[in-house]
Structures are given as C-alpha cells and as structure tokens.
Amino acid sequence: MLIRSDRDAFQPPRGNPVTPRAFYQGRRALLQAWAAGAAGAALAPWAAREALAQTARPGKRAALPGARSALPGAVTMERLTAYDDVSSYNNFYEFGTDKGDPVRQAQRLRTDPWSVRIEGLVHKPGRLTLEELLRLAPMEERIYRLRCVEGWSMVIPWVGYSLGRLIERVQPMGSAKYIEFVTLADREVMPGVRGSVLDWPYTEGLRLDEAQHPLTLLAFGLYGELLPPQNGAPLRLVVPWKYGFKSAKSIVALRFVEHEPRTAWNKAAANEYGFYSNVNPEVDHPRWSQATERRIGEDGLFARKRKTLLFNGYEAQVGQLYAGMDLRKHY
Ligand SMILES: Nc1nc2c(c(=O)[nH]1)N[C@H]1C(S)=C(S)[C@@H](COP(=O)(O)O)O[C@H]1N2
Ligand SMILES: [Mo]
Numbered sequence: 001m002l003i004r005s006d007r008d009a010f011q012p013p014r015g016n017p018v019t020p021r022a023f024y025q026g027r028r029a030l031l032q033a034w035a036a037g038a039a040g041a042a043l044a045p046w047a048a049r050e051a052l053a054q055t056a057r058p059g060k061r062a063a064l065p066g067a068r069s070a071l072p073g074a075v076t077m078e079r080l081t082a083y084d085d086v087s088s089y090n091n092f093y094e095f096g097t098d099k100g101d102p103v104r105q106a107q108r109l110r111t112d113p114w115s116v117r118i119e120g121l122v123h124k125p126g127r128l129t130l131e132e133l134l135r136l137a138p139m140e141e142r143i144y145r146l147r148c149v150e151g152w153s154m155v156i157p158w159v160g161y162s163l164g165r166l167i168e169r170v171q172p173m174g175s176a177k178y179i180e181f182v183t184l185a186d187r188e189v190m191p192g193v194r195g196s197v198l199d200w201p202y203t204e205g206l207r208l209d210e211a212q213h214p215l216t217l218l219a220f221g222l223y224g225e226l227l228p229p230q231n232g233a234p235l236r237l238v239v240p241w242k243y244g245f246k247s248a249k250s251i252v253a254l255r256f257v258e259h260e261p262r263t264a265w266n267k268a269a270a271n272e273y274g275f276y277s278n279v280n281p282e283v284d285h286p287r288w289s290q291a292t293e294r295r296i297g298e299d300g301l302f303a304r305k306r307k308t309l310l311f312n313g314y315e316a317q318v319g320q321l322y323a324g325m326d327l328r329k330h331y
Helices: 020-035 045-054 101-108 130-134 163-170 208-212 264-268 315-322
Strands: 115-120 126-129 140-147 152-162 178-183 203-207 217-222 236-238 251-257 292-295
Touching (some): 115 130, 130 217, 152 236, 163 208, 163 217, 178 208, 203 208, 208 315
Parallel strands (some): 115 251, 152 292
Antiparallel strands (some): 115 126, 140 152, 152 217, 217 236
C-alpha cells in the first residue's frame, strides 16, 4: 500500500492527472475566477479567503488532494462543519451506538490492505484493490450537506469521484437494476458487530440510476485528507440527497442485482426506514418530525433550527429521478 503512515503524504499514482501542485494551483485559479465573477455569483475577497481557509488541511491523516468539483450542486457555499465535529460526532454502529464511540473505538480498523469485490450482474466482476480504486478517476473536492435521519446535519468537504466512474468500469448487464453495498463486519475490531443492534454486515442499496447520478460520491477523504476510520475509511458512499444512513461506510463489496435489495435499517424497522430514504421535510419519521434540523456546531443558546429542504436541497439535480413517484409511499 502506498500509505505508510498517517503522516506520510499520499503520493498520487503515476498517470493520475491530479498532482498536489496542480491541485493548489488549480484552486488558486478557481478562487481568482470566483472573485472575478467568472463562476457565477462573485465572491468578495474575504469570502474567497474564507473558502481557502475552510479547506485547510487539519494535518491528521495523509493528504488526499482533489480539485474543486465543477459539477452543478456539488459545492455548497455554506459554512463548513469543523473537522473536529465531523470526526468526533459519528454514527458507525459497528463501533458502538453512542456518537462518541466511533472515534474512540475505530482507530484499530485496518484499512491496508483493502479491496472491494464486484459481484453479480456485471461483465467485469472481480476484486479491485484500494490502490486501483484510488487511481480509477481524478479526485474531486465536493462540499455536501449530510442530513441524518435523527435530525442533525453537517456540511463536509469530501474528496472522491462519482460512483458512476466505477460503475462504467465494471460494465453492468442490462438486467442489473440495483446495487447492494456491503460493508465490513469484523468482530475482532468492531465491538458493535458482536451485538445484535443490526443484522451485520451493514448493507445499503441504490437503484442503478441513483447510483449512476453524478452527485453520488465514492469518497476516500474529507478536508483534503484520507478519511478517518470513524468516517468510514478507506472508502464510503456519500449520497447527499438521502438520509445519512444510505451513505454506507467502509465498503467491501458492490453487488449488481435485479431486485430491490433489503437494507440493514429496513430489516431493523421497515415502517421507519424505507428503501429510498430521500430527505423530505413533508414525510415525518413515525416517531418524530423531519421538518427541521440542527446544524452541528450551531447548537449554542441562540442556535436556530434550520428548515429541512426537499432532497436536502438537491432537488434541481435529482428531482427527475423520482418523477411520477409517490414520495409518501416510497419513503
Ligand atoms: N457501515 C456503516 N455505515 C454507516 C453507518 C453505520 O452505522 N455503519 N451509519 C450511517 C449514518 S446513520 C450516518 S448519519 C452516516 C454518518 O457519517 P459520518 O459519521 O461520517 O458523518 O454514516 C452512515 N453510514
Ligand atoms: Mo444517520
């Protein structure tokens, strides 16, 4: 594996078009373009400085640079959630059910070596190593809102590339209609897996067209560095218009299937967690409202609740995927 220790800078594989230098030069050029109004609304110089400061590397893990995504909807200008919050307030039930459990318990997760099995209805099944996955497509930085079904949200600068790039590589058959995502279940290092909170391994699923949507991210990093274990190292999904639990962490297999797969949360409580789980302020969870959310880091005395947006604010990009569907029925 290329990553020898947390402190070693990630070395872009040969042939990867994104070098760290190109990344920083590219970002400087992008910021200048923003300031000049070339990329839509002009940013004031202070805002440009803040955008640069926001994504400063925390220096905790190996660097994983990515060029700011040019994809519509892929970069929100909302204030980022602090790295310390992103990496210490987590849901990763394999390591325990308290928000503070993953950061304490996940440091023993071994991500080297790692590979992902490609199974089912594809012309190119097999196993891809993490090295192969890291160089499969250029890395991009995408700043997405992540809305947990529990009613809190964060804004996180992820690094990765569209899952569609991997899907096209493995050539799905015409009969493949869904992808089931299987994640690691290692009793040795994951205390939660010895219990029965969920039916392990944690699995998730997407319709093939959802998985192929350019906003669906295969993430390897955040804040310009490799993912911390508690955030789903070495690779995870980020599906920004769906509740956070659809964004499966520490993925070990993709299964291309014909029928809608069961998912870990659907098995645990089908009336509470449907297959689609699109963020929708009008469809309440059976036990609480989904109309508002609390932004992590804004929980002080005067913090206001934010209104939750349909499809988490990504309606312009993804609404068409659900045209004609009854979103109350397909919750
Ligand atoms: N394997 C696995 N993936 C998972 C979870 C989990 O418990 N296990 N929790 C999900 C939930 S409920 C949320 S909100 C997000 C949280 O991601 P974060 O901790 O990086 O913010 O991860 C999702 N992915
Ligand atoms: Mo969640």
